[in-house]
Amino acid sequence: MNNFEFKNPTKIIFGKDTIHKITEEIPSDAKILMLYGGGSIKKNGVYEQVKTALAKADVVEFGGIPANPEYAVLMDALKVIKEENITYLLAVGGGSVIDGTKFLSAAAVYEGEEPWDFVRKREPIQKGMPFGTVLTLPATGSEMNSGTVISRKETQEKLAFGGPALFPQFSVLDPQVITSIPERQLVNGITDAFTHVLEQYMTYPAGGLLQDRFAESILQTLIEIAPRVIKDPSDYEAAANFMWSCTMALNGLIQQGVPGDWAVHMMGHELTAMYGIDHARTLAVVAPSHYKYNFEAKKEKLAQYGERVWNITEGSIDDKAYAAIEKTEAFFKGLGIDTKLSDYTSDYEGTAEKIAQRFTDRGWKGLGERQALTPQDAEKIVKMAY
Amino acid sequence: MNNFEFKNPTKIIFGKDTIHKITEEIPSDAKILMLYGGGSIKKNGVYEQVKTALAKADVVEFGGIPANPEYAVLMDALKVIKEENITYLLAVGGGSVIDGTKFLSAAAVYEGEEPWDFVRKREPIQKGMPFGTVLTLPATGSEMNSGTVISRKETQEKLAFGGPALFPQFSVLDPQVITSIPERQLVNGITDAFTHVLEQYMTYPAGGLLQDRFAESILQTLIEIAPRVIKDPSDYEAAANFMWSCTMALNGLIQQGVPGDWAVHMMGHELTAMYGIDHARTLAVVAPSHYKYNFEAKKEKLAQYGERVWNITEGSIDDKAYAAIEKTEAFFKGLGIDTKLSDYTSDYEGTAEKIAQRFTDRGWKGLGERQALTPQDAEKIVKMAY
Structure with a gap:
């Protein structure tokens, strides 16, 4: 067995009808960007559950993150984060939405010019904007790890990176979401x-x-x-x-x-x-x-x-x-x-x-x-x- | 499957010759109480490794924590914590030393008169003095959980309690320690x-x-x-x-x-x-x-x-x-x-x-x-x- 260091601080909230618990996890004074994908969450009730839980919170939405989260789309989301002075990210989706949110967590506090630079460098990400997730599609494990994969059509690239700052603070896993997948x-x-x-x-x-x-x-x-x-x-x-x-x-x-x-x-x-x-x-x-x-x-x-x-x-x-x-x-x-x-x-x-x-x-x-x-x-x- | 919430923030540092890494984990301005048991660590080289790693740190020692960590002994350690203005606890031992250290973590910040009260009440411990561990005896799992069991001779009691504040911040697991057990x-x-x-x-x-x-x-x-x-x-x-x-x-x-x-x-x-x-x-x-x-x-x-x-x-x-x-x-x-x-x-x-x-x-x-x-x-x- 090789030597290793292991720490996984993500809090898992697992089970039936648990989505409402996000209220207890996100600071009450946060300005939240809620990120999601193509809109399936609006058909399966998840969107409704999240919005109900966050009824009293200050929430901006950004939908349309595609499978294989695309850099150009995420850069649009980054603009919203800056313009709206967002302080907390909430990914509501599968691995693509969560991975895109991880990129945004790093990009939101990145001091360089071009975020693609830190993607390409693959140096461990040490700081990021805090974020949580509501998982809607079991597959990637992104809800409880600190890695992400981002795609860029312009260069036909798909690159993985990560780091200790990219663990979700919490992830809600309600297995009932799979009924509509x-x-x-x-x-x-x-x-x-x-x-x-x-x-x-x-x-x-x-x-x-x-x-x-x-x-x-x-x-x-x-x-x-x-x-x-x-x-x-x-x-x-x-x-x-x-x-x-x-x-x-x-x-x-x-x-x-x-x-x-x-x-x-x-x-x-x-x-x-x-x-x-x-x-x-x-x-x-x-x-x-x-x-x-x-x-x-x-x-x-x-x-x-x-x-x-x-x-x-x-x-x-x-x-x-x-x-x-x-x-x-x-x-x-x-x-x-x-x-x-x-x-x-x-x-x-x-x-x-x-x-x-x-x-x-x-x-x-x-x-x-x-x-x-x-x-x-x-x-x-x-x-x-x- | 029942609903659950799971979060385990302890950092595990596992492997050969890893004890020296405690230096990277304990704040450099900490005043450390190093806790251990009957002194076997002085024979197997672990004491030496810890002391070498902490050569530049401000360390007070408290040895003699017995198997089935005894309330009366721990109360003596608590006196040292107060008198010496200790800010960080380091357990070097097996489950008993770690369990005793967990009690002390809670007792050090407890505002009541008699720490046995919180032991008996078994309410989740929500705050404690930060602590880490160097494990010398694999058995109890105490190095990566938030539970502890304390004994009290006076009443012939042995009681379990715990809470989110009682996860070690880090635990060093060097399997070589078992050679002398x-x-x-x-x-x-x-x-x-x-x-x-x-x-x-x-x-x-x-x-x-x-x-x-x-x-x-x-x-x-x-x-x-x-x-x-x-x-x-x-x-x-x-x-x-x-x-x-x-x-x-x-x-x-x-x-x-x-x-x-x-x-x-x-x-x-x-x-x-x-x-x-x-x-x-x-x-x-x-x-x-x-x-x-x-x-x-x-x-x-x-x-x-x-x-x-x-x-x-x-x-x-x-x-x-x-x-x-x-x-x-x-x-x-x-x-x-x-x-x-x-x-x-x-x-x-x-x-x-x-x-x-x-x-x-x-x-x-x-x-x-x-x-x-x-x-x-x-x-x-x-x-x-x-």
């Missing part, structure tokens, strides 16, 4: 959370016995609740375990003391940036090829995962490891998630080369848990995923 | 952590699918590392997983959204108060009888535990549940922990009645996850444990 988004959420765990787990044995078991616990729970959530999103027990699993998948806990991979996300982000494919689906496209390409380096953990999560008891380490990749791909497909790039676009020729070139241009030499994957490796992996 | 203490630590998990898990199915799996993960890890830790405490991987498992067993995470029992602790505390039996050993005495006595109420979870943790695949629910209790008792015995009160004292007649009377006197009516156990039930359970 379209199936496409539900399966994206399951796939996203599942892959988050894999990124932190599918590396090499590093002596994190408890971390491994926690990771396996989340994977097993997602596998168990996936059919129930899809069949009936109003199944509260399934919804609650889905929501809590997504949060635990990326709140920092399971990554402590063990190596992380994250190459699947690095390649996946490019596919979203280039083709607009849903984030979760890009992960399902890249992951199986990534694990096959890096089979020798990862086969011990793949086999452990096969044994413990998929109950694969027969065969050699190699057999179990290979079967585990197949089970994973079948799980994604069973959710209705396609796992090849050609399922999403016919215009995929040259994609792998382009991604490799981008990694090279950015000076990214070594991806993966051993920082051993070159842009050329990424090229081969993406080709395998055509 | 006597085997008796190591097995106590394993038993304590194991029972902490059982108290939060061995209730009834409550739809906390992820919480159940996390609890099982900790139990499995403790079972896996126990023989390694006992055989060779310098086995770093085993030590690190032991230490992290103990912390995760009682840092609040696995109890969220699910019922808790804690009756084993309530009865166990009395055995410690009456006979001075090691805390962990009292748990091993009470737990098997408690689970047998409450078999019908707990058998579903007992069977699940038997299946998932002990790989018991044969038989009915009842068979698996009963076998799981036997496996648990055998696990404790395998650690060298006796599981009957008569193994510890020949003077046990009347113990059960006395405990029932104490519970009645304190007005404790319903113990356990359904608040259904009466003092008379406790009497029968303790008798079964003779």
Whole structure:
């Protein structure tokens, strides 16, 4: 086990009919910017619940934050923050709205000229405007971590950054919100959370016995609740375990003391940036090829995962490891998630080369848990995923 | 799954040679009271490491905090805090020293006359003097929670309390400290952590699918590392997983959204108060009888535990549940922990009645996850444990 430092100060308010509790968390003298996405919160009752809770507060609204939160849109929100002297941000939405709000938290107190500079630099963000969240879509874990991913159409970039100042002060998780989520988004959420765990787990044995078991616990729970959530999103027990699993998948806990991979996300982000494919689906496209390409380096953990999560008891380490990749791909497909790039676009020729070139241009030499994957490796992996 | 609120702001600094990092965590202008126990830290190098780190700081020492931290001793430490105008507390020790420090954190800012009053009232502690910890004995989880248990010889009482102000600001967990811990203490630590998990898990199915799996993960890890830790405490991987498992067993995470029992602790505390039996050993005495006595109420979870943790695949629910209790008792015995009160004292007649009377006197009516156990039930359970 590696040395680590872990602190997660976000307060989680979890359960039925808890949205009204935001009143107790936001300072009464705050001037609040309430941020949301395309307006689904106006149809599912969440908007109403938030507005009712904040009836006595000074609230400005900013809607329209798109999936893969776009820099240009967020810069418009930043103008509102400055003009209206906003002191507190409230994200009401899924990972995109929360991620956009995290960018704004940092941008609101940034002293430089061009906020994109701190995005590109990826230095840990040490100060930000305080913010809370009301989660409407379980998936990214952004509601209980300090990371964010921002996109910029102008440059076709999608970049991750974060820092200790970017933990939400509180996050309200009411599992009832999932009843109005379209199936496409539900399966994206399951796939996203599942892959988050894999990124932190599918590396090499590093002596994190408890971390491994926690990771396996989340994977097993997602596998168990996936059919129930899809069949009936109003199944509260399934919804609650889905929501809590997504949060635990990326709140920092399971990554402590063990190596992380994250190459699947690095390649996946490019596919979203280039083709607009849903984030979760890009992960399902890249992951199986990534694990096959890096089979020798990862086969011990793949086999452990096969044994413990998929109950694969027969065969050699190699057999179990290979079967585990197949089970994973079948799980994604069973959710209705396609796992090849050609399922999403016919215009995929040259994609792998382009991604490799981008990694090279950015000076990214070594991806993966051993920082051993070159842009050329990424090229081969993406080709395998055509 | 029940609604819950969860926030744990303690910063964990985990790993080899990390004690020196306390310098970065304690304000440089603090006047520190360094608290410790019987002096084992002077033999194992921990005292030296802490003193070296704090060479430039203003430090007063208070040693001699006993196991089951004693009110009278702590009141002497409180005098030092007042006389020396202490502003920061540093616990260097195991659960007893940390628990004692938590009491002092609350007592240092308490405005009433007699600190025992807030102990007895068990109202959540909302303010305290800031403190950090350097953990020397994995067991109680006190290093990452806001609870504490204090004993008072004068009244033969042992009472638990806590509150949001009693989270350590930081805790340093260097697994190398366990190399100098006597085997008796190591097995106590394993038993304590194991029972902490059982108290939060061995209730009834409550739809906390992820919480159940996390609890099982900790139990499995403790079972896996126990023989390694006992055989060779310098086995770093085993030590690190032991230490992290103990912390995760009682840092609040696995109890969220699910019922808790804690009756084993309530009865166990009395055995410690009456006979001075090691805390962990009292748990091993009470737990098997408690689970047998409450078999019908707990058998579903007992069977699940038997299946998932002990790989018991044969038989009915009842068979698996009963076998799981036997496996648990055998696990404790395998650690060298006796599981009957008569193994510890020949003077046990009347113990059960006395405990029932104490519970009645304190007005404790319903113990356990359904608040259904009466003092008379406790009497029968303790008798079964003779």
